[in-house]
Amino acid sequence: MGERGEATSELVVIFGITGDLARKMTFRALYRLERRKLLDCPILGVASDDITVEELIDRAGEAIRHTGEPFDEAVFHRLAKRLSYLHGDVTDTALYDQLAERVGTDRRCLYYLEMPPSLFAPIVENLGRAGLLQRSRVAVEKPFGHDLPSARDLNARLRAVLREDQILRVDHFLGKQPVADLEYLRFANTTLAELWDRHSVAEIHITMAENFGVEERGSFYDAVGALRDVVQNHLLQVLALFAMEPPVGPGDDDLNDKKAELFRAMPPADPAHYVRGQYRGYADVPGVAAGSQTETFVALRLQIENWRWAGVPIFLRAGKALPERVTEVRLFTRRVPALAFMPQRERAQRNQIVLRIDPDPGLRLQLVAQDDQDGQAWRDIHLDSSFARDLGEPIRPYERLLHAAMIGDRRLFAREDSIEETWRIVAPLLDQPGEIHRYEPGSWGPEAAQELLHGHRSWQKPWLPESSRSH
Numbered sequence: 001m002g003e004r005g006e007a008t009s010e011l012v013v014i015f016g017i018t019g020d021l022a023r024k025m026t027f028r029a030l031y032r033l034e035r036r037k038l039l040d041c042p043i044l045g046v047a048s049d050d051i052t053v054e055e056l057i058d059r060a061g062e063a064i065r066h067t068g069e070p071f072d073e074a075v076f077h078r079l080a081k082r083l084s085y086l087h088g089d090v091t092d093t094a095l096y097d098q099l100a101e102r103v104g105t106d107r108r109c110l111y112y113l114e115m116p117p118s119l120f121a122p123i124v125e126n127l128g129r130a131g132l133l134q135r136s137r138v139a140v141e142k143p144f145g146h147d148l149p150s151a152r153d154l155n156a157r158l159r160a161v162l163r164e165d166q167i168l169r170v171d172h173f174l175g176k177q178p179v180a181d182l183e184y185l186r187f188a189n190t191t192l193a194e195l196w197d198r199h200s201v202a203e204i205h206i207t208m209a210e211n212f213g214v215e216e217r218g219s220f221y222d223a224v225g226a227l228r229d230v231v232q233n234h235l236l237q238v239l240a241l242f243a244m245e246p247p248v249g250p251g252d253d254d255l256n257d258k259k260a261e262l263f264r265a266m267p268p269a270d271p272a273h274y275v276r277g278q279y280r281g282y283a284d285v286p287g288v289a290a291g292s293q294t295e296t297f298v299a300l301r302l303q304i305e306n307w308r309w310a311g312v313p314i315f316l317r318a319g320k321a322l323p324e325r326v327t328e329v330r331l332f333t334r335r336v337p338a339l340a341f342m343p344q345r346e347r348a349q350r351n352q353i354v355l356r357i358d359p360d361p362g363l364r365l366q367l368v369a370q371d372d373q374d375g376q377a378w379r380d381i382h383l384d385s386s387f388a389r390d391l392g393e394p395i396r397p398y399e400r401l402l403h404a405a406m407i408g409d410r411r412l413f414a415r416e417d418s419i420e421e422t423w424r425i426v427a428p429l430l431d432q433p434g435e436i437h438r439y440e441p442g443s444w445g446p447e448a449a450q451e452l453l454h455g456h457r458s459w460q461k462p463w464l465p466e467s468s469r470s471h
């Protein structure tokens with residue numbers, strides 16, 4: 001994690017502190033930062049609930065315990081002392097006058113908006129009007145727009161009152177340890193760096209599988225669908241870090257420049273290589289419209305038209321109600337020539353490199369070796385690293401992102417140009433979504449997702465951690 005410096009926030013203001021995200025993620029992240037002595041400013045919660053600060057503190061304690069985080073009273077006591085609370089209506093200018101009185105206009109604040117996206121711009125405009133943004137930063141959660149025009153509009157409204165370096169667009173995948181570590185893994189290791197291009201790599205597969213359905217998020221999800229929910233943001237951000245050129249320096253823009261360049265080299269996705277699925281039973285989820293055509297599964301093909309990756313297809317699939325919860329990026333190398341020293345001049349299988357993002361992050365190198373018992377046969381062998389075992393307990397995504405937001409490290413946040421590029425890339429799929437294929441919950445999605453890979457490597461069974469393989 002980065003160093004504290006001049007830019008460190010003097011106050012964190014969390015809009016929506018009584019909401020779901022705070023309950024599930026934010027309090028735990030703050031608590032963990034407190035435990036690691038990385039918090040050194042007060043925290044002001046803002047929400048519409050008329051509760052006392054004591055009630056907020058109780059909720060925070062309950063929320064942290066509920067996550068299963070080991071609970072140390074002394075640490076929580078320190079965190080609780082930082083908390084204060086202001087209730088009010090975020091669309092009412094009176095709230096911002098009160099805020100200005102409490103905060104003062106020249107404090108360096110981090111405003112963290114854990115709010116519905118339709119409120120991002122109105123809140124920021126109100127903060128601006130009350131003179132609260134001069135030295136502050138604003139973090140916004142996803143979704144950032146629902147297509148290219150809406151993302152542009154939102155950017156324009158934020159940029160009317162904020163500089164780009166004051167805006168932190170949160171994508172929690174960028175806080176996941178193996179994603180944050182990609183830059184290092186790729187460029188600090190010759191063995192990886194030297195084969196990371198079209199000369200050595202034949203294709204790339206990305207899988208994000210979830211073994212649960214939409215459950216209580218029906219009305220949110222039905223208006224969004226898998227492509228907007230996880231592909232345009234999370235998976236394209238991962239792809240950018242996986243495929244970009246090395247940043248030329250340690251600055252925030254050095255990394256974001258390379259990600260933006262990568263996106264700019266990607267042509268718009270082709271609806272002819274796009275498969276949408278919906279699991280059977282989705283239509284019965286509360287909040288889902290009758291006859292909904294929203295996809296809960298997507299598989300698609302992407303291209304990167306630059307010197308490093310031209311001609312290397314990228315296949316991506318993401319879905320709910322699949323057999324496992326696993327997210328991985330899998331790279332297949334080109335094949336070696338036929339082995340003349342073998343009696344049949346055989347060709348060995350391709351090597352595979354797998355970065356597992358969830359669960360139990362790790363890296364696998366899959367090689368082939370000759371089976372000693374049967375001199376004619378090949379066997380896959382695996383060189384595996386589990387990062388938790390080899391690198392220690394990871395920093396959790398929201399802990400990493402909140403800390404980065406507080407110290408003003410923008411490398412872990414998505415920049416305006418990248419967000420707009422990613423909407424451009426998926427735009428044809430939003431415009432021409434095509435038919436929806438039903439699939440059984442607990443299957444790997446519709447058959448058409450297999451056909452998408454015709455002529456290429458088929459989808460592989462993901463690399464699962466030991467614990468999930470035993471049951």
Ligand code: BG6
Nearest residue numbers: 142172173210229230234327358
């Ligand atoms: C969210 C999506 O952004 O990411 C969810 O809205 C998805 O639908 C979630 O389940 C996955 O995140 P994680 O960290 O659990 O893999």
